[in-house]
């Protein structure tokens with residue numbers, strides 16, 4: 408989706424939690440919305456080189472996960488449905 412000229416990728420997990428990140432991979436600017444979701448880990452995977460990010464924009468690398476986001480998340484406020 409585009410909000411105020413900024414593109415975001417939005418996804419949700421089976422529990423209904425919703426995540427939104429800037430729709431651009433920090434590696435080589437691929438659109439994350441062309442990637443895929445890992446429902447086991449609630450992450451999104453870049454379509455170009457398969458870097459994986461959680462809903463907070465932190466890089467996920469197996470056992471070594473970054474603690475600081477490298478993609479800006481969009482703060483979501485969800486009311487009712």
Ligand code: FES
Pocket residue numbers: 432433434435436437453454455456457458
């Ligand atoms: S452009 Fe996303 S992993 Fe390379």
